[in-house]
Amino acid sequence: MKIFDFQIASPEQYFLSFQIDLAGPDGQPFKVPLGGALGLLAAGDIGTIAWRQKLQQVKSEMAERTQTHLAEGE
């Protein structure tokens, strides 16, 4: 059985580093909505990972923007 060694990487690091390419029913790349979607839940682990990656990405961007904004304010 594949058992992950989380002394090296936390589950969050492990899952959020995944490269996930989701496609919609039309075969076109699926843009993950920030507000989530039932289709993401139904996609199982990769749907949840993709959504949490999106949340993480937006959080980082917001943090970055805040930093920039603060820096510009100074």
Added chain:
Amino acid sequence: MKKNTKFILLGWDAADWKVINPMIEQGLLPNIEKFINDGIIGNLATLDPPYSPMLWTSIATGKRPYKHGVHGFHEPIEKAPGIRPVMSTTRTCKALWNILTQEGYKSHVLGWWPSHPAEPVSGVAISDFFARPVGRQYEPWPVAEGSVHPKEMEEHFGWLRMHPEEITANVIELFVPDWQKANEQQQKRLSSIQRETAMAATLHNCFTNILREQEWDFAALYLATIDHYCHGFMRFHPPKRPHVPQPDFDMFHNVITAGYRYHDMMLGRILQLAGDDAYVMLISDHGFQPDHLRPRDIPKEPAGPAYEHSPQGIFMLKGPGIKQDELLYGASLLDITPTILTCLGLPVGKDMDGKVLTQVFAAEKQPETIESWENVEGDCGMHPSGTMEDEDANARALEQLVELGYMEKPSGDTKQNRKKATDECNFNLAKAYMDGGKIQEAIPLLEKLHGESPDTSRYAFQLATCYQALGKLKDCRRIIEAMRDREMFGEITLDVMEASLLLGERRPIEAIKLYKKAEGKVNHFHSRLYLQMARGYTMLRRWEDAERVLLKDIDLDYDHAAAHALLGSVYLNDNRFEKAVDSLLTAIGLQYDNPDAHYRLGMALKNLGQYEKAAEAFEVVLVMAPKGNVARQQLVELYSLYLNQPEKAAGHARKFDQSLVGTIHIVSGLPRSGTSMLMQMLEAGGLEIFTDKERKPDENNPKGYYEHNAVKSLATNKQWLPEAEGKVVKAVANLLPHLPPRFKYKVVFIERDLHEVLASQRKMLNRLGKRTKDDVYPVGLMQAFELQVKKAKAWASRQANVEVLYVNHADIIENPFLVAMQIHEFYNHQLLPELMAQVPDTKLHREKSSTISITQ
């Protein structure tokens, strides 16, 4: 060791074709639709009681609850609070994943109910406690202790959990488009959608992760979500019923549809990951009434919500060598484990109660068997006894059962909680015995429960039902009268119960009176009033009345298979064979697993001269009930006389002889022809008598009657027959044709001059204070008796399993030893003829025909 065959088992609690089919027609369930086209589907009959932890354990073991040990939602424990939810350690036998672990399959099981603590199987096990959320989204949510095997994977799967607060508005609006307008009360319902959806997402995430990242040969996933959506929202599902408030209907009418769409989408992903070479089976343990059969009120009793369930779940299977786009009939949830084992090329335990669904295979498959998997030694991934428990997780699981309405909130009294849980388990066990046809085993449990709680109506009701089934009609009446005295049910309910008893007592006129009184005052769907009323009319051979009330029943519920089946039987008895065929085919279409309906269909077809089709119908009976010797007798006749297939006829005749399970000795004749005397002789000869000794000796029979009440109801109740095996049973001549051909019968038939019989009967009636018309000789009665004897003799001559010795009453009186020797010889010289010969008492031979004066 990697295996060549892969199998995915998906369990969707309470999924129902009645919801699925219209949604497929609207194109809303594309993945289920594709599955149907690629595989075989059908109904899956549930068990009673229809409680999910018991049912899913039966599914995973192929065994009934009295063999697998799970008897309810919760069970008694010594320490506080005195109860705990049923667990993986409650199960007393191996589940499918244990067998597969033992056989070297990489076996994963997720969410099964019950499965906590997770068992140490060869793959991943995630228990039913794992997905339960606690606290708010960003608060600590530790993985429940023992809910993941192997423990090293706790964090990995823990990350994949979905908290209810992660279910966003984008998702909720698909279930409840106007969610923003929800009032405070309605918002609580919204939270339950979030919770159930998140729990399903958690298990689905883990399952898909295992299919993607782990080796697997067998993977099972159970989701309770549809059942939970249904208990919360089926009342709001269209069509709207008058008592449902309009605002709630407007708010929640789409929840069930959205819930099924969600499951269809999850199925799509799993089918994608499974690949084309894996077997995939999707099942539910019972259905859930979605239409006019939805109960308006739920009884306030433990497990009351189960009243919303319907008895047929769904079955779908696709995979290599499985028939495509076909319908399966006659599947029960007990058949799942035997069928999966056969798909995987493993033998089926003979101690399993289910059968292999051989009809699913495109090519003929001969299942292999093993005595029992319990005897196979080696590590099977079960817990050793004394496995730890997480009390917090237990408490959360209990809370959820309370929220769902499956149990009352436990009190602070540990002892009382324990007692309640013990009683509930014993009651469920008794019902499981009843469902398995083991009425005798159910009675002591119910008698104890009823004795301790005489005011609990469901105990009394089931006990009365058991007594009635066993022909203990006096006991049954005693219980019903006590219920009436205690005002345990409303008068109408008690009348309906009494009417059922009256039918059991073959008193249809009184029964029908009570049913008519109740008509229009009870919920027809539950009491099945018209069906019972029709049974009364069939006893009276009033075919048109029976037809009339059955058509009313069918008008109320077209899917009521039993009503169509009885209607077919009515038409058959009334020689309307074409109509009989139509009704019986409808009944079979609704509920295939009904050997009686197939048998009657065979009889109707035979009467229409369609011998080949009739033979097919009788062959189906034998598939369902291999000991169905009545059908086998018909096949012997059809193959030998009409279809010119002597080899088949001989084969069935041979199997008929082999299938007889034991011998019952019968003493028969007309009433007052000397049957009691003959019984005494056989007792003196050393045979054991089958009697309940209820009818005491009197002036008419100073040495006793040697009767058993159950025998009188032979026409309708044959459950007592195994008890009579090896014993002597007194059965009057007109009952003989009701003896089922699964036993061998040695019949000693006593004949007596009919004038003497009539005179004796008249005297007996006079002694009992019942007046007879002494001045009119009952010519009609005499003819009726002659006919009865003639019919009994004709019947006996046609039965391969019946051996008859005819003895004459006068001979016994005149030369008892000679007759005793004849009987002794009939019994292969096993009796004591000298003692037998001492029995006849010439002083008791009061009515010699020569002394009777006859007035014509």
